[in-house]
Amino acid sequence: MKSIDHLDITFQALADPTRRAILARLAQGEASVNELCEPFAMSQPAISRHLKVLEQAGLISRGRDAQRRLSRIEGGPMAEANAWLEGFRRFWEPSFQRLDGLLEEMKADEAKRGKEK
Amino acid sequence: MKSIDHLDITFQALADPTRRAILARLAQGEASVNELCEPFAMSQPAISRHLKVLEQAGLISRGRDAQRRLSRIEGGPMAEANAWLEGFRRFWEPSFQRLDGLLEEMKADEAKRGKEK
DNA sequence: TATTTATATAACCTATTCATTATATGTAAA
DNA sequence: TTTACATATAATGAATAGGTTATATAAATA
Numbered sequence: 001m002k003s004i005d006h007l008d009i010t011f012q013a014l015a016d017p018t019r020r021a022i023l024a025r026l027a028q029g030e031a032s033v034n035e036l037c038e039p040f041a042m043s044q045p046a047i048s049r050h051l052k053v054l055e056q057a058g059l060i061s062r063g064r065d066a067q068r069r070l071s072r073i074e075g076g077p078m079a080e081a082n083a084w085l086e087g088f089r090r091f092w093e094p095s096f097q098r099l100d101g102l103l104e105e106m107k108a109d110e111a112k113r114g115k116e117k
Numbered sequence: 118m119k120s121i122d123h124l125d126i127t128f129q130a131l132a133d134p135t136r137r138a139i140l141a142r143l144a145q146g147e148a149s150v151n152e153l154c155e156p157f158a159m160s161q162p163a164i165s166r167h168l169k170v171l172e173q174a175g176l177i178s179r180g181r182d183a184q185r186r187l188s189r190i191e192g193g194p195m196a197e198a199n200a201w202l203e204g205f206r207r208f209w210e211p212s213f214q215r216l217d218g219l220l221e222e223m224k225a226d227e228a229k230r231g232k233e234k
Numbered sequence: 235t236a237t238t239t240a241t242a243t244a245a246c247c248t249a250t251t252c253a254t255t256a257t258a259t260g261t262a263a264a
Numbered sequence: 265t266t267t268a269c270a271t272a273t274a275a276t277g278a279a280t281a282g283g284t285t286a287t288a289t290a291a292a293t294a
Contacts, residue, residue: 005134005137007131007132007134007137008132008133008134011128011129011131011132012128012129012132012281014124014128015124015125015128015129015132016125016281016282017122017124017125018282020122020124020201023205024204027204027205027207027208032240032241033240033241033242034239034240034241042282042283043283043284043285044240044241044242045241045242045243045244045283045284045285045286046282046283046284048241048242048243049242049243049281049282049283050282052242053281064290064291066240066291066292067239067240067241067290067291067292068239068240068241068291069240069241069242073205073208074208075205075207075208075209076209078202078205078208078209079209081202082199082202082203082206082209084137085195085198085199085202086199087141087144088140088144088190088192088195089199090144090192091144091190091191091192091195092192092193092195092196092199093192129251133251133252135252149270149271150270150271150272151269151270151271159252159253159254160253160254160255161270161271161272162253162254162255162256162271162272162273162274163252163253163254165271165272165273166251166252166253166272166273167252169272170251181260181261183261183262183270184260184261184262184269184270184271185261185269185270185271186270186271186272
């Protein structure tokens with residue numbers, strides 16, 4: 001069976017600059033499809049499809065206000081993605097790197113004592 | 118001109134489960150291509166191409182050890198991705214949400230005082 | 235009810251992604 | 265210098281992504 005990892009869909013959705021820009025816009029409050037179209041030199045159907053991708057990834061949810069459909073950000077998937085990245089923090093945080101260095105030294109000492117025995 | 122946002126490439130690279138698994142493996146130390154192949158029911162060329170994608174995204178760097186080519190994680194791009202996601206922390210952190218609520222209240226009060234004037 | 239406005243869907247095209255198998259290259263060792 | 269091993273590249277194919285235009289639907293308004 002094919003494991004369906006939600007991170008696939010989340011990262012895939014985040015990999016498009018238009019979709020990230022849409023999320024950035026929605027961070028300032030909900031917006032209609034037309035409002036979300038304005039900043040882009042792109043057709044309305046294209047934006048609608050981006051919104052569908054974001055919705056299917058769970059990154060946004062949508063409601064209705066008369067004719068308009070308002071989108072808003074949902075935090076869950078980003079939290080997941082963030083949590084996954086956090087697992088690698090040692091690779092960019094100097095403090096974690098110092099800790100890693102320390103553990104390396106301790107292992108080396110351990111090995112040396114082993115040989116001397 | 119087409120803005121080349123590195124986040125595109127980073128998130129795109131992270132969107133594949135095989136590549137994420139490779140990174141997870143490399144988090145425990147460098148490894149050769151063959152070692153990275155083992156866990157997967159997939160041809161060696163397929164893994165080599167995944168490694169190329171990761172390298173082009175800057176997520177790994179590679180060196181040589183005799184016939185073998187060792188890969189190791191580079192933290193930069195993940196730090197970037199992480200930083201971008203952090204911008205949305207308000208959408209999943211309860212504490213940020215409380216702060217947002219507070220700011221909303223203050224705005225509402227402000228508006229009311231405006232009317233009363 | 236007819237028209238306008240907001241959004242969604244269909245049909246289509248092109249480029250890219252992810253896998254495959256077959257083959258080439260680089261390095262070490264016999 | 266042949267052989268073996270580790271890895272890279274080429275050629276191919278199916279599936280998906282991201283855009284287009286044309287058209288359909290849903291809700292508000294005249």
